[in-house]
Amino acid sequence: HRSNQLNIVIFALSLFFSDSALSLVLRQLGIMVSRESIRQLLSHIEIKDEPDIDAVGIDDVCLKKGQSYYAVIYDAHDHHLLALLDGRDGKELKKWLKNHPCIRTVARDRASAYASAVAEILPDCMQVADRFHLLLNLLERLRKILQEELPNTIFIQDEEILDHKPEKEYARVQYDRSVLESLHYDNTPPVDEQGQIIPYIDKSESRTTTRYLLRDEARKKKYQLVKEIRAVWKQDRHIKKKELEKRYHVSNMTLRKYLNMSEEEVEKLLEITPYKKRDTPVNSYLNIIYKMLRDHVKPSLIYAYIVYSGYEGSGRSLEHHIEAIEANNFGKTLSKSWNVKAQYPKTIEEIKRSDTLKFITITDKEKMKNTKVAMYYPKLKEKFPVIEKCETIWKSFHEIIIGKDPEKIDEFIEENKKTKSKGFIEGLKKDIAAVKNTISSPISSGFVEGGNDRYKLVKRMMFGRAGQMHLFEKAYAISIIMRTGIKASQLIENWLHEDGRIKRKEGILCDTF
Known part of the structure; x- marks a missing residue:
C-alpha cells in the first residue's frame, strides 16, 4: 500500500526522472512502482489557466x-x-x-x-x-557580406597581406615530445597471451609486390607438380622413371628428390623461403614496429617514436619497413602520404574570416587583444574596406538596441537602406513597432x-x-x-483531498517537497 507520504515522494522524484528510470531506482530501494503508476500520479497535477494574464x-x-x-x-x-x-x-x-x-x-x-x-x-x-535575435539577424547578414568580399583564410607574410594563396610545403609529421615520452616499447620479441613468441614477417619487401606474387604462384605450381608425380608413381608401380622424366620435363635427380620427399617436406613447398636479412639500422627496432602496429598506433607516430628512440639510419628505409610489416602481417596498405603533412611555410600567418567577424562584433575587444586579428586589424581594414563598413553598421545598431531612444532606429534605417545590409534593413522596417518596443520596453x-x-x-x-x-x-x-x-x-494536493486520502491534521504534506 502506498501511503500519502510515499505518493508525494514518488511524485516529487518523478519530476526529475523519466518514468522508466524512476521505476528502476525505486525498485532498488524496495519500492515496487511501475512506470504507468508514476505516469498516473503526474496526470493529477492541477494545471491552472490564467485568463487574466497581461x-x-x-x-x-x-x-x-x-x-x-x-x-x-x-x-x-x-x-x-x-x-x-x-x-x-x-x-x-x-x-x-x-x-x-x-x-x-x-x-x-x-x-x-x-x-x-x-x-x-x-x-x-x-x-x-x-534583442538577441535582432543582433543575431544582423550578425548573419554581416557574415554574408564578408563572404562576398573576403576569402575564407587571409594569409600574411612579412606583415603584408598576400593577394594569393601560398603554396604548401610537405614535411614529415611531427609530434610533441610529451607524446613520445608517454610511449614505452622495447625491442624484445612480441609474445601472445600464453607467453609464446609470435612469429611475424619482418622483411622490408612487401608480399604484395609483383615479384612476390609471381614467386607465390611458382611455389603453388611446383607443389601441384610434386603431388601429381608422387600420386602417379604410387598408383602405377610398373611405370618407369624415364617415362615420368619425359612426361613432366624433369631431370632424373629432380625426380628422385620429389619421390623421396616426406609428406611434411611436400607441404613445406608452400612456405615462403625467408631471404637472408641484411644487417641494417632498422633491425634493432623491428620488434618495436610490429608491437606498435599490433596496438593500432598510428604509423606516423611509430616513425617519430623510432627516431626519438635513437634511430640514425635512412628515413626512407624506416618508412619502407613500417609499410612492409603493416602489409605483410596486418594486410593494410598505407597511403603514399601517411608520414607527410602539407602545411604552409612557417613565415605565413593565417587569419580566418570568422575570426575577423568575431573581432568586429565582440564588445570587449580586450579579450582578443593577443590574437592575430587584433594585431593586423588596421592592415585588414586598409586591404578590405568592407570590414570598416561592417564595423560601423554593427556599432551603431548595437548602441541603438541597448540604448533608450527608439527614434534613432529610423535614422539607422535611413542611413543604411542603400548599403549591402539592406536585406536586414527591410526586415526591421516590416517589424518596426516591435523593434522600437525592444528599446523602450523594460520587458x-x-x-x-x-x-x-x-x-x-x-x-x-x-x-x-x-x-x-x-x-x-x-x-x-x-x-x-x-x-x-x-x-x-x-x-497534487486537491487530488489527495478529493480522493479522501488525507485524513490527518493539516500539515500532513511533507515539508521537504
Missing part, C-alpha cells in the same frame, strides 16, 4: 528537430510555463490568445507567424522583439530563453516518449516549482 513570452521549441515543433508560452512576471501548443504556424496560438484577451504585452522572437497571430487576435497588444525575451533551457532539460533527461501532454505536465510542474516557490506536494 504579459507573456512566446517562442518555438522542438520535440524532434526538423520534425515536431511546439509553440511555448511563459508568464512574463514569474516566468513559469503557461502552455505548450502544437505546431509553430500560429493556428493553435490564435485559439489560445482568444481565451486570454487581457494580454497587453508579448515578448517574441522574429518569427512572422507569431507576430501575425498576435496582431490579428490582439491588435492593441504591444509586441516586443527579442525582453531573456526569460523565454531561460524557460526554453528548462524545457530542453526535461525533454532530454526526464521525458521519454509518452506524448505532448506528459511533456507539458513535467515541464509545467518544474517551472512552477522553480519560478513560484510552490512545493511539489501542493500540485
Whole structure:
C-alpha cells in the first residue's frame, strides 16, 4: 500500500526522472512502482489557466528537430510555463490568445507567424522583439557580406597581406615530445597471451609486390607438380622413371628428390623461403614496429617514436619497413602520404574570416587583444574596406538596441537602406513597432530563453516518449516549482483531498517537497 507520504515522494522524484528510470531506482530501494503508476500520479497535477494574464513570452521549441515543433508560452512576471501548443504556424496560438484577451504585452522572437497571430487576435497588444535575435539577424547578414568580399583564410607574410594563396610545403609529421615520452616499447620479441613468441614477417619487401606474387604462384605450381608425380608413381608401380622424366620435363635427380620427399617436406613447398636479412639500422627496432602496429598506433607516430628512440639510419628505409610489416602481417596498405603533412611555410600567418567577424562584433575587444586579428586589424581594414563598413553598421545598431531612444532606429534605417545590409534593413522596417518596443520596453525575451533551457532539460533527461501532454505536465510542474516557490506536494494536493486520502491534521504534506 502506498501511503500519502510515499505518493508525494514518488511524485516529487518523478519530476526529475523519466518514468522508466524512476521505476528502476525505486525498485532498488524496495519500492515496487511501475512506470504507468508514476505516469498516473503526474496526470493529477492541477494545471491552472490564467485568463487574466497581461504579459507573456512566446517562442518555438522542438520535440524532434526538423520534425515536431511546439509553440511555448511563459508568464512574463514569474516566468513559469503557461502552455505548450502544437505546431509553430500560429493556428493553435490564435485559439489560445482568444481565451486570454487581457494580454497587453508579448515578448517574441522574429518569427512572422507569431507576430501575425498576435496582431490579428490582439491588435492593441504591444509586441516586443527579442534583442538577441535582432543582433543575431544582423550578425548573419554581416557574415554574408564578408563572404562576398573576403576569402575564407587571409594569409600574411612579412606583415603584408598576400593577394594569393601560398603554396604548401610537405614535411614529415611531427609530434610533441610529451607524446613520445608517454610511449614505452622495447625491442624484445612480441609474445601472445600464453607467453609464446609470435612469429611475424619482418622483411622490408612487401608480399604484395609483383615479384612476390609471381614467386607465390611458382611455389603453388611446383607443389601441384610434386603431388601429381608422387600420386602417379604410387598408383602405377610398373611405370618407369624415364617415362615420368619425359612426361613432366624433369631431370632424373629432380625426380628422385620429389619421390623421396616426406609428406611434411611436400607441404613445406608452400612456405615462403625467408631471404637472408641484411644487417641494417632498422633491425634493432623491428620488434618495436610490429608491437606498435599490433596496438593500432598510428604509423606516423611509430616513425617519430623510432627516431626519438635513437634511430640514425635512412628515413626512407624506416618508412619502407613500417609499410612492409603493416602489409605483410596486418594486410593494410598505407597511403603514399601517411608520414607527410602539407602545411604552409612557417613565415605565413593565417587569419580566418570568422575570426575577423568575431573581432568586429565582440564588445570587449580586450579579450582578443593577443590574437592575430587584433594585431593586423588596421592592415585588414586598409586591404578590405568592407570590414570598416561592417564595423560601423554593427556599432551603431548595437548602441541603438541597448540604448533608450527608439527614434534613432529610423535614422539607422535611413542611413543604411542603400548599403549591402539592406536585406536586414527591410526586415526591421516590416517589424518596426516591435523593434522600437525592444528599446523602450523594460520587458525582453531573456526569460523565454531561460524557460526554453528548462524545457530542453526535461525533454532530454526526464521525458521519454509518452506524448505532448506528459511533456507539458513535467515541464509545467518544474517551472512552477522553480519560478513560484510552490512545493511539489501542493500540485497534487486537491487530488489527495478529493480522493479522501488525507485524513490527518493539516500539515500532513511533507515539508521537504
